[in-house]
Amino acid sequence: MMGNKTMSRRERVLAALQHREPDRVPMHMTITVDAYKNLKAHMGIDVEEDLKVGRWTGVPIHPAVADAFGLDVIRLPNPLDKGKNKPALRDPEAAFIDEWHCQWYEVPRPGGGFYYEMKNPPLANATVDDLDDFPWPEPEEVAEGAEERFRETRENTDLAIMTKIGGAVFELATYMRGMQRWYTDLALNPEFAGALMAKIAEIQAQRDINALKVVGKSIDILRLSGEDMGTQEKPLISPKMFNDLVRPHLQKVWTTAKEALLAENPQGKIMLHSCGSVRPFIEDWIEMGLDALDPIQVSAKGMDTAELKESFGERLVFHGGVDTQQVLPFGTPEDVRQEVRKRIKDLAPGGGYILAPVHNVQGDVRPENLIAMRDAVEAFGTYPIDL
Numbered sequence: 001m002m003g004n005k006t007m008s009r010r011e012r013v014l015a016a017l018q019h020r021e022p023d024r025v026p027m028h029m030t031i032t033v034d035a036y037k038n039l040k041a042h043m044g045i046d047v048e049e050d051l052k053v054g055r056w057t058g059v060p061i062h063p064a065v066a067d068a069f070g071l072d073v074i075r076l077p078n079p080l081d082k083g084k085n086k087p088a089l090r091d092p093e094a095a096f097i098d099e100w101h102c103q104w105y106e107v108p109r110p111g112g113g114f115y116y117e118m119k120n121p122p123l124a125n126a127t128v129d130d131l132d133d134f135p136w137p138e139p140e141e142v143a144e145g146a147e148e149r150f151r152e153t154r155e156n157t158d159l160a161i162m163t164k165i166g167g168a169v170f171e172l173a174t175y176m177r178g179m180q181r182w183y184t185d186l187a188l189n190p191e192f193a194g195a196l197m198a199k200i201a202e203i204q205a206q207r208d209i210n211a212l213k214v215v216g217k218s219i220d221i222l223r224l225s226g227e228d229m230g231t232q233e234k235p236l237i238s239p240k241m242f243n244d245l246v247r248p249h250l251q252k253v254w255t256t257a258k259e260a261l262l263a264e265n266p267q268g269k270i271m272l273h274s275c276g277s278v279r280p281f282i283e284d285w286i287e288m289g290l291d292a293l294d295p296i297q298v299s300a301k302g303m304d305t306a307e308l309k310e311s312f313g314e315r316l317v318f319h320g321g322v323d324t325q326q327v328l329p330f331g332t333p334e335d336v337r338q339e340v341r342k343r344i345k346d347l348a349p350g351g352g353y354i355l356a357p358v359h360n361v362q363g364d365v366r367p368e369n370l371i372a373m374r375d376a377v378e379a380f381g382t383y384p385i386d387l
Contacts, residue, residue, distance in 0.1 A: 009072040013160035013220060017269045017292065017317055019352045025344055025381030027374065028073035028162070028319065028356040032057045034113045034363030035370075036065075042367035043068060052077070055104065055116055058360045063157050070374050073221070073354065074159040078167075079146035079211045094119070099137040102175045113363040121178035128195050136199065139206035142214045150218040160220040162271075165211045166204035166257065168225035169197050169249050176200075186237060190245055197249040205256040212257070216264030221292065222257055223271050230276020233301050239280050251288050258289050271319060275359065277301045279308070286315050295320035295358040298343070305346035317352045322373060324358040328365045333372035340376035345387040355381070 007015065007023045015022035031039070033053050040047070045068055051059045066074050094103040101122040107115050123134065153161060173196050174182045185193040204225075212219070227250070229236050237246070254270060261268040271292035272285060279302035282293065296318050297303055305321055321343040322328065327335050340355065347353040355377055361370065380387060 008158040010158050010160045010220065013072050013354065014267060016351050016354055017220070017267075019314065019317070019350065021349075021351045021383045023383060025348045025377055025383075025385075026072035026160070026354045027377050027381075028071055028075075028354055029061075029361055029370075030058050030075060030357075030359075031061065031361040032113070032363055033059045035361045035365050036061070038363070039069070039367045039370055040065060042371075055098075056360055057113070057115060063153065063159065066159060067157075069370075070377075072160060073162050074153065074157070075162045075164075075223075076150060076153060078164055079142045079150065079215045080140055080165060080207060081146075082140070082143040100172065100176060101135065109363070111364060118175050121176055121181075123176045123196070124178045124181060126177075126192075128192050131195055131199055134199075136203060139203050139210055142211050146211075147214050150215040154218040161218055162221040162223055163215075163219055164223040164225065166207040166225070166253060168227055169200045169204060169253055170227050170229070170246055171225065172200055173197055183236075186241060186245060194245060194249075197246065201249040201252045205253045208253070208257040209260050212260040212264055216261050216268070219261060219265060219268055221269050221271050222261050223273060223294070224254060224257060226273045226275075228273075228275040229281060230274065230278040230297070230300060232276060232299070234277050235280055236276075239284065242281060243284060247284065247288070254288055254290065269317065271317075275300075277303060279303060282308075282312055282316070286312065290316065292317035292319050292354075295356070296347075297358050298323050299325045299358075305343055309347050309349075313347075313350065313352055317354065318347050319354045320356045320358050321347060321353075322355060322357045324361065324365075328357055328369050328373070329362065331369065333368055336369045336372040337376040337379070340373055341380045341387060344377070344380045344385060348381065348383075349385045 005023045012022040013026045016026050033051060036059050045065055047062050047064045049062050053059055060077055061074060063074060095106045095116060097103050102118050103120045104116040104118055107117050109115055258270050269291035271294055272290055273294045275295060275297050277300040293316055298305060298321055322339055327339045343355060
């Protein structure tokens with residue numbers, strides 16, 4: 001869609017990931033099913049696809065839609081996903097039970113659409129001794145057809161490819177234990193908290209190894225997980241608790257994933273997704289080998305984009321930054337345009353920025369605002385940045 005450019009989309013993204021200035025700021029987004037259908041209808045795109053709604057009601061963006069909209073990054077489904085979610089037999093009202101035995105329920109959203117929420121945490125009453133007997137998932141091999149899908153996308157498009165494989169440790173422990181009990185564990189029962197994270201990390205690291213041997217050569221950005229560690233106002237745990245208790249387990253997974261990715265694609269980068277006010281952790285994450293951070297929740301305390309760029313811009317790539325709490329759902333196209341301008345001004349100089357909405361685009365975001373975001377990247381994102 002965007003013309004007058006000198007780089008392919010993959011070249012553009014790789015330049016940004018390497019802290020070089022590309023021809024323009026690269027763009028990406030993830031989107032929920034209703035917003036995706038609305039955008040395709042607005043753009044007059046009729047492409048046949050089997051929309052598989054994910055845990056957060058997101059859907060993969062078809063390469064033809066990515067091309068028409070002007071995206072530079074496409075996120076492919078987890079290559080380990082074999083469609084193994086099954087009905088939750090313990091409660092017929094649950095939508096599905098995942099491989100970690102967490103039950104997910106479909107919850108309607110005001111104004112239409114739905115969300116999945118997790119209930120009945122499977123380890124709510126477990127002790128350390130119970131962990132050995134829990135039916136942990138096997139670190140399985142890639143799904144049938146995954147290698148071909150990644151290879152064909154690599155060969156037949158110039159899109160940069162992102163995916164997630166192993167997944168979360170800290171956040172998954174929250175689901176398996178239940179939020180109140182998990183945070184009590186962190187403070188009062190660190191033996192259990194550490195043992196649980198160690199079990200999860202071992203499986204997640206092996207999953208990354210298994211899959212990256214097969215599809216790693218096609219991956220530009222490996223999204224480590226969703227490890228949401230911030231509220232709107234502050235981190236969920238202290239930096240000391242993070243370093244003392246959580247960091248060793250994340251380090252195991254991150255180091256394993258990065259080494260396995262680089263063995264297949266020396267230009268590959270690892271990216272962490274962590275929502276909220278996470279500024280106090282960033283220096284530690286860089287020390288742990290993190291290349292890129294998503295989503296830069298700009299409405300959260302301490303997540304000022306100009307300050308983040310000044311403090312970390314030479315060592316960390318930023319992905320995200322376009323506000324999804326107020327601007328995209330409730331703003332005008334001009335509001336969106338000014339939001340994009342600010343994020344490009346703050347984060348793009350010198351490279352190291354991939355513009356994207358802060359989180360999955362929800363169904364209440366008008367297609368006109370997404371078009372305004374795209375057009376603003378064209379208007380303000382050509383290098384050299386002069387805003």
